[in-house]
Amino acid sequence: MLSAQDMQEAAAHGRTVKAIYVYEAPVRLWHWVNAVAITVLAISGYFIGSPLPSMPGEASEHFIMGYIRFAHFAAGYILLVGFLGRIYWAFVGNHHARQLFKLPLSNRKWWSEVLFELRWYLFLEPDPKKYVGHNPLAQLSMFFMVTLTMVFMICTGFALYGEGAQAGSWSHVLFSSWVIPLFGQSQDVHTWHHLGMWVMVLFVMMHVYAAVREDIMSRQSMVSTMLSGWRLFKDDRP
Amino acid sequence: MTETFYEVMRRQGITRRSFIKFCSLTAASLGLAPSFVPRIAHAMESKPRTPVIWLHGLECTCCSESFIRSAHPLAKDVVLSMLSLDYDDTLMAAAGHQAEAIIAEIKQKYKGNYILAVEGNPPLNEDGMFCIHGGRPFVEVLKETAADAKAVIAWGACASWGCVQAAKPNPTRATPIDKVISGKPIIKVPGCPPIAEVMTGVVTYMLTFDKIPELDRQGRPKMFYGQRIHDKCYRRPHFDAGQFVEAWDDEAARKGYCLYKMGCKGPTTYNACSTTRWNGGVSFPIQSGHGCIGCSEDGFWDKGSFYDRVTGINSFGVEANADQVGAAAAGVVGAAVVAHAAVSAIKRGRMDQTNGNK
Amino acid sequence: MAYETQGFKLDNSGKRVVVDPVCRIEGHLRVEVNLDSSNTIRNAVSTGTMWRGLEVILKGRDPRDAWAFTERICGVCTGTHALTSVRAVEDALDIKIPENANTIRNLMQLNLYVHDHLVHFYHLHALDWVDVVSALKADPKKTSELAQSISNWPLSSPGYFRDLQNRLKKFVESGQLGPFMNGYWGNPAYKLPPEANLMAVAHYLEALDFQKEIVKVHTIFGGKNPHPNWLVGGVPCAINLDGTGAVGAINMERLNLVKSIIDRTMEFVEQVYIPDLLAIASFYKGWLYGGGLSSKNVLSYGDIPDKANDYSAANLLLPRGAIINGDLGKVHAVDLKDPEQIQEFVTHSWYKYADESKGLHPFDGVTEPNFVLGPKTKGSKTNIQELDESGKYSWIKAPRWRGHAMEVGCLSRMLLGYVQPKQYPFIRDTIDAVLKKLDVPVTALFSTLGRTAARGIETLYCAKLQLEQFDKLMANLKAGDLNTANVDKWEPSTWPKTAQGAGFTEAPRGALGHWVRIKDTKIDNYQCVVPTTWNGSPRDHKGQIGAFEASLMNTPLAKADQPLEILRTLHSFDPCLACSTH
Numbered sequence A: 001m002l003s004a005q006d007m008q009e010a011a012a013h014g015r016t017v018k019a020i021y022v023y024e025a026p027v028r029l030w031h032w033v034n035a036v037a038i039t040v041l042a043i044s045g046y047f048i049g050s051p052l053p054s055m056p057g058e059a060s061e062h063f064i065m066g067y068i069r070f071a072h073f074a075a076g077y078i079l080l081v082g083f084l085g086r087i088y089w090a091f092v093g094n095h096h097a098r099q100l101f102k103l104p105l106s107n108r109k110w111w112s113e114v115l116f117e118l119r120w121y122l123f124l125e126p127d128p129k130k131y132v133g134h135n136p137l138a139q140l141s142m143f144f145m146v147t148l149t150m151v152f153m154i155c156t157g158f159a160l161y162g163e164g165a166q167a168g169s170w171s172h173v174l175f176s177s178w179v180i181p182l183f184g185q186s187q188d189v190h191t192w193h194h195l196g197m198w199v200m201v202l203f204v205m206m207h208v209y210a211a212v213r214e215d216i217m218s219r220q221s222m223v224s225t226m227l228s229g230w231r232l233f234k235d236d237r238p
Numbered sequence B: 001m002t003e004t005f006y007e008v009m010r011r012q013g014i015t016r017r018s019f020i021k022f023c024s025l026t027a028a029s030l031g032l033a034p035s036f037v038p039r040i041a042h043a044m045e046s047k048p049r050t051p052v053i054w055l056h057g058l059e060c061t062c063c064s065e066s067f068i069r070s071a072h073p074l075a076k077d078v079v080l081s082m083l084s085l086d087y088d089d090t091l092m093a094a095a096g097h098q099a100e101a102i103i104a105e106i107k108q109k110y111k112g113n114y115i116l117a118v119e120g121n122p123p124l125n126e127d128g129m130f131c132i133h134g135g136r137p138f139v140e141v142l143k144e145t146a147a148d149a150k151a152v153i154a155w156g157a158c159a160s161w162g163c164v165q166a167a168k169p170n171p172t173r174a175t176p177i178d179k180v181i182s183g184k185p186i187i188k189v190p191g192c193p194p195i196a197e198v199m200t201g202v203v204t205y206m207l208t209f210d211k212i213p214e215l216d217r218q219g220r221p222k223m224f225y226g227q228r229i230h231d232k233c234y235r236r237p238h239f240d241a242g243q244f245v246e247a248w249d250d251e252a253a254r255k256g257y258c259l260y261k262m263g264c265k266g267p268t269t270y271n272a273c274s275t276t277r278w279n280g281g282v283s284f285p286i287q288s289g290h291g292c293i294g295c296s297e298d299g300f301w302d303k304g305s306f307y308d309r310v311t312g313i314n315s316f317g318v319e320a321n322a323d324q325v326g327a328a329a330a331g332v333v334g335a336a337v338v339a340h341a342a343v344s345a346i347k348r349g350r351m352d353q354t355n356g357n358k
Numbered sequence C: 001m002a003y004e005t006q007g008f009k010l011d012n013s014g015k016r017v018v019v020d021p022v023c024r025i026e027g028h029l030r031v032e033v034n035l036d037s038s039n040t041i042r043n044a045v046s047t048g049t050m051w052r053g054l055e056v057i058l059k060g061r062d063p064r065d066a067w068a069f070t071e072r073i074c075g076v077c078t079g080t081h082a083l084t085s086v087r088a089v090e091d092a093l094d095i096k097i098p099e100n101a102n103t104i105r106n107l108m109q110l111n112l113y114v115h116d117h118l119v120h121f122y123h124l125h126a127l128d129w130v131d132v133v134s135a136l137k138a139d140p141k142k143t144s145e146l147a148q149s150i151s152n153w154p155l156s157s158p159g160y161f162r163d164l165q166n167r168l169k170k171f172v173e174s175g176q177l178g179p180f181m182n183g184y185w186g187n188p189a190y191k192l193p194p195e196a197n198l199m200a201v202a203h204y205l206e207a208l209d210f211q212k213e214i215v216k217v218h219t220i221f222g223g224k225n226p227h228p229n230w231l232v233g234g235v236p237c238a239i240n241l242d243g244t245g246a247v248g249a250i251n252m253e254r255l256n257l258v259k260s261i262i263d264r265t266m267e268f269v270e271q272v273y274i275p276d277l278l279a280i281a282s283f284y285k286g287w288l289y290g291g292g293l294s295s296k297n298v299l300s301y302g303d304i305p306d307k308a309n310d311y312s313a314a315n316l317l318l319p320r321g322a323i324i325n326g327d328l329g330k331v332h333a334v335d336l337k338d339p340e341q342i343q344e345f346v347t348h349s350w351y352k353y354a355d356e357s358k359g360l361h362p363f364d365g366v367t368e369p370n371f372v373l374g375p376k377t378k379g380s381k382t383n384i385q386e387l388d389e390s391g392k393y394s395w396i397k398a399p400r401w402r403g404h405a406m407e408v409g410c411l412s413r414m415l416l417g418y419v420q421p422k423q424y425p426f427i428r429d430t431i432d433a434v435l436k437k438l439d440v441p442v443t444a445l446f447s448t449l450g451r452t453a454a455r456g457i458e459t460l461y462c463a464k465l466q467l468e469q470f471d472k473l474m475a476n477l478k479a480g481d482l483n484t485a486n487v488d489k490w491e492p493s494t495w496p497k498t499a500q501g502a503g504f505t506e507a508p509r510g511a512l513g514h515w516v517r518i519k520d521t522k523i524d525n526y527q528c529v530v531p532t533t534w535n536g537s538p539r540d541h542k543g544q545i546g547a548f549e550a551s552l553m554n555t556p557l558a559k560a561d562q563p564l565e566i567l568r569t570l571h572s573f574d575p576c577l578a579c580s581t582h
């Protein structure tokens, strides 16, 4: 729902409440870089777990596993750096930038809106509500399936990376040294890291569907918002 | 047979000069002033051999079997010249009361100065009577013997992690020794069994430098367990190139390609096999065509089939690997999305109609 | 209480002597005996004092993994359980293995016998016959003469023995006797002259150095020893003789290494083990106790199939069959799948059956622990002074063949070979030669010493078979067959919904069987009946005693407080308790 602050912000940009600037450039940039990184990670990760059919000829003529793993690690680094940047932006950006990290768990109204959104998706509500930032259900699922899962993937991913980087490397010191014993052994970390990929895949499936659907069915813009930053409202009702 | 340390070193072709150099290195590594060198040399030349009590719990004795295969140093030299293996059920001449008396004697005579080596582990169910020693639960004998030891060596996966008898459902509640012994340094030397030269390497390190080797967080000597099989596997170029054995005895197997797809656990296993190799360096599992089964890792029995690359998850009561779980979930979600989209489209169509009619 | 069974009169009225732990064996064993006034054993109770539950742990697992689990039943007879397991699974799924795989498995199995027997003789058994301390009194020159008179082994000069004796002296003087501490040195049951003792001590050490060479055959084909790797459908090592990448497989260099090891092994067996065995035995010919069941009931499943996939008795290079009631004239056929033949009882074992008056065939076997002590046990549950053999008293089950307690192992195999000279002429001839050399009758075989001699004879036979199987492998390679694995039924999707199979080997200690039931690609039931389960068996529902117990009967002890003779006889079986209970 539109807050007084939203109104002020819109006014400051010389717009009416029909359009509000929600996602600042760094958030948008992060979103798309992140989407690419995760796509690369999921594909390369899958092929790390189940490699392609064997290559013929001399070993020295090929480096396919090497490249796949390189792609994975490079994307992994981008994911980490992006995520750190995104955390920074949560501090300095607008209040929508904090939505990924802070759930208003003690706010009853927020919970009732989560329920409302559920009812909306179950076709039990005829009319959707307006939201400037994420709708509460989206926020909830993003917190668990993106924020927490990403932390999990970064910790387990860099723990595995640290094994190859060897004891003494920063990733080994910061991650492998405690993550591996925590899970029991490296094979367990692989298994859970692999499962984490599927959590991500599930999120992306639902997320992309919801984004497109809401674009069509809700009372505000969606996909273009993540491109331009501006949320456009399709009607003037509250 | 009874040789001092110095004599053993001499017999192995080490000169007096390098012996003294060795003593000064020892002094330096212990942080002692050079004036200690003659004292160390004297101790090495005359000190009594460190007594070792080697106990057996639930195990298969293959750690002992591995130990006697040591090529450098020879097991014979370790057992008879470097230390004093005063108690070991598998090798000792005595039995029954005469054997039990030895533990009592060593405990008293060398209080705080003997090493306890443990092969196997104590079961805790049935009041410990799944492993009986002298009519009593093995776990009690273990605790008593550990109480006066200087340090404890946990041989193999059994003593270190629990190993096969602790695999699910662990009917005897077989328990790694660090869960029942407290207040003593415990050096874990995992493997099922550990490599002979790693075993004697750890022991001789402790005797030579009179200290415990540097251990990692899980209590393993870093010198032998700091890297994975995969880090130093000679088939690694084939892994990087994406050249894999796809089926047993296929062309790739005959060329020695990487065994990753056959379930090799080299990428997740910390051990010295790919460098030290086995039985005096003759081979190691991968070199002989079978993947590593991860035998030095905690709980390696319960990580799914040895031939699976992406291993199972049992936590949910169903056995499936991560891809099966994920693909199933993705299928459900995908179907739900399609159905949801269809319903949404129909609904929207109706709404447009109503709106149009207005 | 006194009663008679299998020709033995059991009487537990005399003084009870307890030996726990029994050392120089694998695993945890306890024996209790009752001595009469002349220190002769009149009742014997043997107890397996460990249990791990492998049969329980195997349920629900992938049958292709079972070899690795069962291999960990024992690291001393390492590999034999794994081989038995892959055979059981192949039997269940009807998988045929390539000829090379069969030969390589044979080589590994033969290699195990030779290694295990050699280590047993020198490191687990010798100290029952050899007085280490007496060796100090030997004359090195005479020792050298003795050694040279029985063998042309090069390490036999007076200087060699003098040097060794000096080291031994210093060792003893140091007061730190290590593994020899509290031994039974000076016990009148030791009969060797000092010179023979010194020679034996020298070979104790040489054998300790040499045994590690023997197992390298396992390392080459299986990647390591103990616990080499195996494969359902064949062997994991591929063969490549002249193609690109041959260095990544079994190639000419590897084969040459195998050849050199098995040649040197033969040399050691012929020039050290066998001469030592004969020399030591010649001083103990008068001590013929410990026969136990060997003159009555012996069993062997046979092993070393010459051609692949043919497990019939005619194709086995180690004999198969059963002899019962001492009738050497009749070799009974043995069938692992006949529900009437092999059954396990638990009346006196720490397990639970619905009806404990009946035995179960392993396909229907049940393993459910039940630790309860008999009413006359002395001490408490966690501090047992004396067991009550009228109740449950062992973690070992009681297997029976057509209701009979059987002895299994080298002696059983060699007897079965001896009575079938047409198929096993080498066994017949070698036994006859040994008997002649020692100047003892055939019946001398039914003894502790007979068991120890049979082990030596078998070692020689297996060392020879090893050379023959190697030639066979080379001939097959020469014919162009390089296959080592059959993967047609590797994928569980190719398996029937249910299947069952039995696998067997002759483990060094005797007849070993695994029975597996597979349901929906997972193990539904897995049962092992192991050599030391047979030999270490407690009493059964009828009160029949097992082979260990029988062998101790009526043996006099030179000193009641020193169990030297008890150890000697038990060791002659080479007990393996981790195996027996699994």
Ligand code: HEM
Pocket: A038, A041, A042, A044, A045, A046, A048, A049, A050, A069, A072, A073, A075, A076, A077, A079, A080, A153, A154, A156, A157, A158, A160, A161, A162, A190, A191, A193, A194, A196, A197, A198, A200, B267, B310
């Ligand atoms: C959304 C994020 C990610 C996804 C979906 C993902 C996916 C995967 C998958 C499926 C595997 C194969 C696991 C197996 O079966 O063994 C894998 C392996 C791995 N991942 Fe990730 N990953 C992610 C993030 C990361 C990050 C941030 C890093 C850090 C560099 C990382 C490093 C690794 C490493 C080192 C491996 C093991 C490679 C090997 O064993 O050769 N991953 N990843």
Ligand code: HEM
Pocket: A027, A031, A034, A035, A036, A038, A039, A096, A097, A099, A100, A133, A134, A135, A138, A142, A146, A204, A207, A208, A211, A212, A222, A223, A224, A225, A226
């Ligand atoms: C790997 C793929 C993707 C991931 C992990 C991902 C993740 C996210 C996250 C974390 C946010 C919240 C941003 C924030 O608050 O900082 C978000 C928002 C959004 N994403 Fe994605 N995204 C992915 C792909 C896509 C794609 C392909 C689309 C377009 C079709 C899309 C459309 C949107 C939209 C429209 C929003 C704004 C939703 C709103 O306004 O509530 N995303 N996404």
Ligand code: NFV
Pocket: C026, C073, C074, C075, C076, C077, C080, C081, C507, C508, C509, C510, C512, C530, C531, C532, C533, C575, C576, C577, C578, C579, C580
């Ligand atoms: N009994 C027994 Fe074993 C043997 N030989 C196996 O089957 O020793 Ni550990």
Ligand code: SF4
Pocket: B059, B060, B061, B062, B063, B119, B120, B155, B156, B157, B158, B159, B163, B164, B191, B192, B193, B194, C072, C075
């Ligand atoms: S760790 Fe493995 S090899 Fe060692 S005793 Fe245990 S089961 Fe045997």
Ligand code: SF4
Pocket: B229, B230, B231, B233, B234, B235, B236, B237, B239, B257, B258, B259, B260, B264, B265, B266, B267, B286, B291, B292
């Ligand atoms: S064989 Fe195993 S350890 Fe070696 S490179 Fe392949 S996966 Fe790694």
Ligand code: F3S
Pocket: B191, B192, B229, B269, B271, B273, B274, B284, B285, B286, B291, B292, B293, B294, B295, B296, C224
């Ligand atoms: S199975 Fe064990 S022996 Fe080495 S190669 Fe693997 S750790």
Ligand SMILES: [Mg+2]
Pocket: C055, C397, C527, C528, C529, C530, C581, C582
């Ligand atoms: Mg059994």
